[in-house]
Structures are given as structure tokens and as C-alpha cells.
Amino acid sequence: MDESDTAAILPGDVLSATSTGDQMSNSVGRKDEPDVPTTGSVRPPFTCSLPVSVEPVLFLSMFSLALQAPLSTQYLWDRISEDLGYNGTKRSECSNGSVTPDPLQKEVETLTAHWNLYISLGGFSVGLLVVPFLGSWSDLAGRRPVLILPNLGLALQAVVYLVVMYLKLPVVYFLVGRVLSGLSGDFNAILAGCFAYVADTSDRRSRTFRVAVLEACLGLSGMLASIIGGQWRRAQGYINPFWLVLATNLAAALYAYLFVRESVLPDPSTKLLTTRHHKAVWHLYSTGGSSSEGGGRFxxxxxxxxxxxxxxxxxxxxxxxxxxxxxxxxxxxxxxxxxxxxxxxxxxxxxxxxxxxxxxxxxxxxxxxxxxxxxxxxxxxxxxxxxxxxxxxxxxxxxxxxxxxxxxxxxxxxxxxxxxxxxxxxxxxxxxxxxxxxxxxxxxxxxxxxxxxxxxxxxxxxxxxxxxxxxxxxxxxxxxxxxxxxxxxxxxxx
Structure with missing residues (x-):
């Protein structure tokens, strides 16, 4: 079915069951359709009167990510410096090049860069397998689970980081927290869910601007987190900012559960752990998707x-x-x-x-x-x-x-x-x-x-x-x- 055959809905409208429901079970409802009784998995406990949908979810999730990324790198630097007995600080001023570089500082820089790489690759490799599962699954099971589960995974990662900081455990446990977050889809699943939700609830004319609003949320939350994180870390260290990371992820998950209405009609028989979801990604890029009938190659x-x-x-x-x-x-x-x-x-x-x-x-x-x-x-x-x-x-x-x-x-x-x-x-x-x-x-x-x-x-x-x-x-x-x-x-x- 061509996308232009369906009108956009306001955030939260859900497609009602009609005689054409079998053909449109994953489409969005029309603006003029009245609300109908739905299950608890479709309608949230509360309604939000503000003209927003998933923007707060993406803002809060990006805020927590932008807050923790530089802090975790700095913590790795300090922990590795402590383990190696390096007491110097990283130079940030211009140098005339006459000062002999400290070999111990170079070792700290190298180890910090390597651990950053290991942690990033750990989350990326796991997420590369999980995110296509969740994205394709959300087309059938609904968008709200993909907004809630990854935020809970990011909150679990923050808990692991806090335990490492409180107990001064080896930094390898940062990798454990990152992998646990990757298993829930990580931030990429939230990105996929938010942009798919906006695509569900916007028409072709307004979609570009709605997507741009989400992009602006990414930039503004990143700027705010950068300003807060640096000042807070200098004043109180690492642990208190990471409590805010945890609280922000939980707040994003709670908002998605309480206020975000479903944009597709969930199929309760849909399974998550099936190869069908990866096959859907292959089908999309190998054939051009279901909407490419008639001019598939182009x-x-x-x-x-x-x-x-x-x-x-x-x-x-x-x-x-x-x-x-x-x-x-x-x-x-x-x-x-x-x-x-x-x-x-x-x-x-x-x-x-x-x-x-x-x-x-x-x-x-x-x-x-x-x-x-x-x-x-x-x-x-x-x-x-x-x-x-x-x-x-x-x-x-x-x-x-x-x-x-x-x-x-x-x-x-x-x-x-x-x-x-x-x-x-x-x-x-x-x-x-x-x-x-x-x-x-x-x-x-x-x-x-x-x-x-x-x-x-x-x-x-x-x-x-x-x-x-x-x-x-x-x-x-x-x-x-x-x-x-x-x-x-x-x-x-x-």
C-alpha cells in the first residue's frame, strides 16, 4: 500500500479495528478517527497535553549519553594513572615542543584510548545484532517497548559504572556494563524507535521538519550535558554526575511508559527472537521494500x-x-x-x-x-x-x-x-x-x-x-x- 494513501495522525492516535484492518494493521490511523478502547499495552496510563510525543525521550536519552561519555573517559584516565603511578596531568596549553614528553603519560594515553576503543567496539558489535531485531520487531509489536527497554539497559549500564566507581573495581567491568546496554539495544535502538515513531505520526509534507526537531533535540541536549558535566565533575567528582545519568535514563523510560501512545497496532503473537527480523532488513535493501512494486530496481x-x-x-x-x-x-x-x-x-x-x-x-x-x-x-x-x-x-x-x-x-x-x-x-x-x-x-x-x-x-x-x-x-x-x-x-x- 502506498504511504500517501494514509493520512497522518496526531501523536498518540491508534488505528482502530475496521474491516480493512488486515491490510492496514501496521499503518497509522487517520486524524478524524475517534479514540477507541485499546489495551493497556497501546494506551499509556496518562495523557500529555503538550504538543510533543517522543521528543522528551530522545532529549533525556541523549543527555545521559552526552553526560557520561566524557566523564567515563576521564575516569579511565584517572584510574589508569593511579594504577601506573602517574601523578601528572594532561597538558592542554600550547607547548613549544622543547619539553620532553613523559613516557608514563604516553602509556596512560595509549591505555585510555585502547580501553575506550574496546568499550565502544563491545557495545557496537552487540548492538549491531540486537538493533535490527528490535527495529523490525517494533513494526509488529509497537514502538513503545523499543523506547522503554533500551533506556532500562542504559540505566543498568549506569548502575554497573557506579558500582565500579564505588568499589574501585578493574576498568574491564566498564566493558561488562556496555555489553549489557548493547543487549537491550543501546542508544541506537532509541534513535530507531523515535524516528520510526515520527514517521508513523507525520505525513509526507511535515515529516522532514519533524525529523529535524528530533535532530535539534540531539544537539541541544548534547550542549547542555557538556556544560553541566564538566563543571560538576570539577566540583564533586564522578559519582554524583553518574547518579544523574541513571536518573535521566529511568525518567526517559518512565515518560515513554506513562505518556507515549502507541503509533502502530501491536500484534500480540509477534516473537522477538526469530530470524524473521534480520530477514526483513535483507528484504528491505535487496528488493527496495514492499512499496517498490512496479519500479523496484530504481x-x-x-x-x-x-x-x-x-x-x-x-x-x-x-x-x-x-x-x-x-x-x-x-x-x-x-x-x-x-x-x-x-x-x-x-x-x-x-x-x-x-x-x-x-x-x-x-x-x-x-x-x-x-x-x-x-x-x-x-x-x-x-x-x-x-x-x-x-x-x-x-x-x-x-x-x-x-x-x-x-x-x-x-x-x-x-x-x-x-x-x-x-x-x-x-x-x-x-x-x-x-x-x-x-x-x-x-x-x-x-x-x-x-x-x-x-x-x-x-x-x-x-x-x-x-x-x-x-x-x-x-x-x-x-x-x-x-x-x-x-x-x-x-x-x-x-
Missing amino acids: HRCKLWLYTLCFFLVVTVHFGSRELYVLYELSSPLCWGPALIGYGSAAQHLAYLSSLLGLKIMQRCLEDSWVALVGLASNITGLVVFTVADTTQLMFTGYGLCFLFMAATPVLRSKLSKLVDPSEQGTLFASVACVESLCFLVGSGVFNSLYPATLHFMKGFPFLFAAIILFIPAGIIGTLQCLDQRRDHRESTTS
């Missing part, structure tokens, strides 16, 4: 091409973001904590400016052209970062990137519109796994490229990132031109 190509665009754009975002602080700390910028904080705030404010710009541009431009404007903003900012040798020039780059987040919500929306309503969970679970892969690839490539190119061009990784972004820009522009030509041909023949 439809499938578009699905793969937009996924490739998403991979490249997000890899550049993750990879370049990890270099900003390192670039600003060293010569010739030599920024201190205050300027670095302002730069981070400017970067996160771009989430809001991108949201506003997207809303304005949608009045006169197609989504694809909005994405190209966002990519152009990102490219020009990266080119300026390449040659930035003064504070003014660096902030000019941040200013030029004010629309850099306009491309990713468009790509998510494009992918969502290519698949059937009954495949939204499967799609966004796949996209969430791609996003995790983007983090690993971006971190590995750009952190390796930066030291390798220092001898001839310090800002070369930013130039490399700008060049990479021309690939998705070309793909998006070409597909949009092909779609317009096809629409024009169909209108003239009819």
Missing part, C-alpha cells in the same frame, strides 16, 4: 544511494567534530577552556539555526535543494577551518556552518518515504546501525589523518571532509533532477 538504487549519502555526511560530522578541540588547543590558535566552550556552544547552536533555516527554506524549495544548501554551508565552513589561523577566522567558520545540520533530517525523511509504513522500524534500525558505523569510521579515519598530515598542512582533514561532501551533494542533486524529469514526463503523458 527504487532499490535510491534506497542504497540515500543510505550512502547519509553514511558520508554523518561520517564527516563525527570525524571532523573530534578534531575541533585538538585543532583549537594547539598552535597557532592556542585556545583556552573559555574559547573552546564558546566554540562548542557555537557548533551546537547550529542545530537550532539549521532547524529554523530548514523551516524557512521549505516554503520555497524542495527538500533535496534544502539538503544541498545545508551541504554547501558545511563545505564552506570546513574550507575556512582549513586555513583558520586566528580566533576570528575560526568563529567565521562556525558561523558559515549555521545550516550544516539541514542535510541529515532531509536524508532520513527521504529514506522514510521510500519504504512502506510497516517497514519504518526496520529502516530506522538499519540507519541507526549505519550511524554507529559512521562514528567508528569517522573517528578512525580522521584521528589517523590529522597526525599524518601535520607536516605539510595542519587543516588538511577539514579540506578532505569538504571534498567528501561533494559526493552526497552530487548524488542528491542528480536524483532530484531525475525525479523532476520523471514527474514532468508523467504529467505531459497524462
